[in-house]
Amino acid sequence: MGVEQCPLCENEGARSFKSEKNQFLECVHCKGLFVPKDFLPKPKDEIARYTSHNNDVNDLKYQQFVSPIVNAVLQDFDASLHKGLDFGAGTGPVISKILQEVGYKIYPYDPFFQDDRQLLQHKYNFIACCEVMEHFHFPRKEFRKLKELLLPGGKLYCMTHLYTPEIEFENWYYKNDFTHVFIYQEETLKYIAREFGFANLEIFSRLIVFSNS
Numbered sequence: 001m002g003v004e005q006c007p008l009c010e011n012e013g014a015r016s017f018k019s020e021k022n023q024f025l026e027c028v029h030c031k032g033l034f035v036p037k038d039f040l041p042k043p044k045d046e047i048a049r050y051t052s053h054n055n056d057v058n059d060l061k062y063q064q065f066v067s068p069i070v071n072a073v074l075q076d077f078d079a080s081l082h083k084g085l086d087f088g089a090g091t092g093p094v095i096s097k098i099l100q101e102v103g104y105k106i107y108p109y110d111p112f113f114q115d116d117r118q119l120l121q122h123k124y125n126f127i128a129c130c131e132v133m134e135h136f137h138f139p140r141k142e143f144r145k146l147k148e149l150l151l152p153g154g155k156l157y158c159m160t161h162l163y164t165p166e167i168e169f170e171n172w173y174y175k176n177d178f179t180h181v182f183i184y185q186e187e188t189l190k191y192i193a194r195e196f197g198f199a200n201l202e203i204f205s206r207l208i209v210f211s212n213s
Contacts (some may be wrong), residue, residue, distance in 0.1 A: 007182065008032045008139040009191060022178055024169075030191040032139070033163060033175075033183040040137055041178055047112055049179050055092025066095050068207040069128050069157045076155060079103035082125035085149060088132030089114060095128045123151045129158045134180040147196040147212070156198075156210040160184060 004025060005012060011029035024033045041049075056062060063070075073084065079102060086096040089108035096108040106128070109119045127146060136142045146156055161174045163183050174180060189208060193201040199213035 004036050006030060006032060007034055007037075007137065008143075008188070009195070010140065022175060022180075024175065024183070027188075031185045031187040032191075033185070035181040040181055043112070046135075046179050049177070050090055050112065053091065055090055055094065057092045057094040057097045059094075062092065062094050063098060066098070066130050066159070068204070069095055069130055069159060070098050072155075072157055072207065072209065073099060073104070073126055073128070074102075077104075077126050079105075083107075084126040084128065085109055085119060085124045087127050087129045087146065087149075088135070095130060120145070120149065122149075123154075124149055125151050125154045127154070127156045129156060131159055133158050134160050134174075134183055136182050139182050143192055143196050147198065147210075150212040152212060154212040156212075158208040158210070159206045160208065161206060162186060162189075162203075 006027035006029065009027060009030040009032070011027055016023070016025060022035055023039050024035055026033050077084070082104075084099070084104060084106040086093050086106055086108040089096060089110045091113055093108035093114070096106050099106045107116075107119050108114050109116060127149060129146065133139065133142070150156060163169070163172070163174075163185050169175065175183060186203065189201055189203065192198070193210060197213070198210040200209075200211040202209040202211075
């Protein structure tokens with residue numbers, strides 16, 4: 001496979017990661033692992049995959065899974081003062097549900113299932129992006145937009161599974177979902193923080209926090 005431009009930093013991918021389920025290139029600059037554009041899934045296939053997920057907002061295991069973001073928002077922001085966006089909320093906006101129940105103003109947005117573009121015309125104190133960033137076909141565009149949506153002092157809370165060199169990629173479960181088209185390493189996150197002007201980056205296992213200045 002030949003080299004291809006990275007959809008995050010626009011440099012060229014060099015190292016090939018091959019698997020039965022998908023194909024990836026590793027960017028030589030930002031270390032992002034990305035699916036070549038000719039292998040990106042079609043929207044109808046993505047929608048079919050997402051609707052197959054059992055995202056019941058009342059499921060206690062699902063609520064526990066998203067708890068790192070929920071707990072961070074509860075710690076960092078005040079329900080009476082701050083508003084948020086649940087970006088990529090999918091078919092089951094569980095983060096929105098939990099926070100709304102305790103008085104937070106948070107609005108679910110999803111390009112497939114809740115595509116209210118008016119929500120992208122406002123700015124927010126906090127944005128939740130739970131298990132979404134690995135689905136970005138155009139991560140450069142998406143992170144630029146997410147940064148623009150944050151108010152001064154705001155925070156972007158992401159969750160994803162980072163790749164590390166210790167992981168045997170060939171047998172790694174996370175890359176087997178064909179909708180996971182961009183996978184991040186710690187160096188990739190540092191690039192995002194620098195490139196898009198975030199004031200701070202914190203990594204707590206799957207929870208990633210980008211802070212606005």
